[in-house]
Amino acid sequence: xxxxxxxxxxxxxxxxxxxxxxxxxxxxxxxxxxxxxxxxxxxxxxxxxxxxxxxxxxxxxxxxxxxxxxxxxxxxxxxxxxxxxxxxxxxxxxxxxxxxxxxxxxxxxxxxxxxxxxxxxxxxxxxxxxxxxxxxxxxxxxxxxxxxxxxxxxxxxxxxxxxxxxxxxxxxxxxxxxxxxxxxxxxxxxxxxxxxxxxxxxxxxxxxxxxxxxxxxxxxxxxxxxxxxxxxxxxxxxxxxxxxxxxxxxxxxxxxxxxxxxxxxxxxxxxxxxxxxxxxxxxxxxxxxxxxxxxxxxxxxxxxxxxxxxxxxxxxxxxxxxxxxxxxxxxxxxxxxxxxxxxxxxxxxxxxxxxxxxxxxxxxxxxxxxxxxxxxxxxxxxxxxxxxxxxxxxxxxxxxxxxxxxxxxxxxxxxxxxxxxxxxxxxxxxxxxxxxxxxxxxxxxxxxxxxxxxxxxxxxxxxxxxxxxxxxxxxxxxxxxxxxxxxxxxxxx
Numbered sequence: 240x241x242x243x244x245x246x247x248x249x250x251x252x253x254x255x256x257x258x259x260x261x262x263x264x265x266x267x268x269x270x271x272x273x274x275x276x277x278x279x280x281x282x283x284x285x286x287x288x289x290x291x292x293x294x295x296x297x298x299x300x301x302x303x304x305x306x307x308x309x310x311x312x313x314x315x316x317x318x319x320x321x322x323x324x325x326x327x328x329x330x331x332x333x334x335x336x337x338x339x340x341x342x343x344x345x346x347x348x349x350x351x352x353x354x355x356x357x358x359x360x361x362x363x364x365x366x367x368x369x370x371x372x373x374x375x376x377x378x379x380x381x382x383x384x385x386x387x388x389x390x391x392x393x394x395x396x397x398x399x400x401x402x403x404x405x406x407x408x409x410x411x412x413x414x415x416x417x418x419x420x421x422x423x424x425x426x427x428x429x430x431x432x433x434x435x436x437x438x439x440x441x442x443x444x445x446x447x448x449x450x451x452x453x454x455x456x457x458x459x460x461x462x463x464x465x466x467x468x469x470x471x472x473x474x475x476x477x478x479x480x481x482x483x484x485x486x487x488x489x490x491x492x493x494x495x496x497x498x499x500x501x502x503x504x505x506x507x508x509x510x511x512x513x514x515x516x517x518x519x520x521x522x523x524x525x526x527x528x529x530x531x532x533x534x535x536x537x538x539x540x541x542x543x544x545x546x547x548x549x550x551x552x553x554x555x556x557x558x559x560x561x562x563x564x565x566x567x568x569x570x571x572x573x574x575x576x577x578x579x580x581x582x583x584x585x586x587x588x589x590x591x592x593x594x595x596x597x598x599x600x601x602x603x604x605x606x607x608x609x610x611x612x613x614x615x616x617x618x619x620x621x622x623x624x625x626x627x628x629x630x631x632x633x634x635x636x637x638x639x640x641x642x643x644x645x646x647x648x649x650x651x652x653x654x655x656x657x658x659x660x661x662x663x664x665x666x667x668x669x670x671x672x673x674x675x676x677x678x679x680x681x682x683x684x685x686x687x688x689x690x691x692x693x694x695x696x697x698x699x700x701x702x703x704x705x706x707x708x709x710x711x712x713x714x715x716x717x718x719x720x721x722x723x724x725x726x727x728x729x730x731x732x
Contacts, residue, residue, distance in 0.1 A: 658683060661728045669712045678705045682718060683725045 662683060666676040674695075681691045692702045715721055 657729070658725070661725055664728060665713070665724065671709065671712060675705050675709050675712075678702065679709055679721075682706070682709075682721055 659680060662676060662680045665671070666679065671679065677695065678691055681694065686694070688699060688702045688706065692699045695702070709721075710716060713721065713724065715724070
């Protein structure tokens with residue numbers, strides 16, 4: 240079992256009326272964009288549906304803003320991941336609707352891309368959050384040529400564009416996470432020699448690597464299945480019906496079991512409380528959404544499908560509220576927040592596709608160019624936003640600082656706080672590093688080791704190593720002795 244403590248938070252609830260209104264307007268927009276696509280009325284009323292949905296957004300996002308406060312549990316990493324997920328889904332929906340490809344492989348790859356990019360974005364954001372601003376920007380620039388290669392590949396295999404992007408983004412996210420975990424923990428944090436940074440980085444990266452690899456296997460099987468069905472369908476065979484009746488649901492069920500197994504294994508859940516089953520539930524709902532969107536969107540009557548969309552959106556918003564009210568870790572919370580934002584991204588992508596197809600046509604080259612530009616903008620925005628101040632997170636103590644920055648840049652309080660000056664004197668006297676000085680200030684303010692780890696966005700082992708090094712350099716053995724030293728310096732001042 241994990242020894243990391245889990246604390247409950249008294250958090251605001253989503254207004255049920257706002258949730259119902261938001262779900263209904265999103266469903267209306269989805270109905271118009273999907274079933275009234277060829278008609279001019281769809282182009283007229285779909286933007287109106289988006290505006291109505293946007294009117295409900297303040298009530299939906301108000302709890303999100305309160306979660307992102309300095310004392311809230313929603314870190315900038317999870318917020319950035321949710322934004323990236325919404326943007327990636329927007330790009331996928333845009334390409335799918337604009338290209339209007341008749342083969343079901345495009346729909347399957349779009350769904351696989353949404354899930355693959357979501358978890359790759361979590362790994363990517365986690366990696367970028369450990370780098371300073373200069374390294375974040377350089378890492379993003381280094382990734383840009385990848386999208387050029389993807390666009391070149393898409394000219395030869397248009398249907399594989401989204402699938403290749405999912406594979407490449409997931410692989411790059413895993414590599415970035417592993418590299419930043421091994422290097423930044425050892426360099427920027429100046430780990431003492433007794434701490435094995437590689438082992439610490441591996442313990443951080445392992446859950447992401449396992450899930451990304453497992454999900455890519457699932458996405459590959461899912462895409463191949465529908466690729467075969469599309470081939471037989473195009474050649475006049477009966478393979479599509481047999482595939483949908485057999486292999487398609489089998490892949491979806493296998494994906495459900497895979498995600499549930501991942502949640503139970505990696506989150507180390509038991510079977511007792513709601514918080515212990517919320518993550519598998521969200522995973523199953525996610526794949527049910529894929530199933531209905533990919534297989535049954537043309538089979539079900541439009542009214543039935545719209546009702547299903549309303550129920551699904553409201554159910555996800557309810558799940559978000561339940562997750563906020565129960566003790567949970569970042570991945571569970573992030574998964575729910577991603578789905579709260581993705582409802583808007585889906586409708587916005589469809590509307591944008593209508594506008595661009597009306598102006599530029601529905602050529603595959605146009606769809607690929609817009610998708611590539613969208614993903615490039617996502618990379619640039621990720622590099623500049625993740626790990627930097629945002630409107631949702633303005634407190635400097637949530638940001639951390641690179642090695643060599645001023646200590647007060649990442650510490651609570653102001654420069655005029657006398658405690659900062661006292662700790663700076665102690666650090667100079669005993670030759671503490673910048674990160675050890677930050678930990679010293681937080682210890683003097685009464686924070687626990689778990690609280691320090693959350694504020695500095697590092698692992699518990701890293702904080703434990705810094706505290707041990709501070710005690711060794713100050714020749715003390717307990718936190719009370721540290722408080723006595725600080726009080727003595729305060730009295731001297």
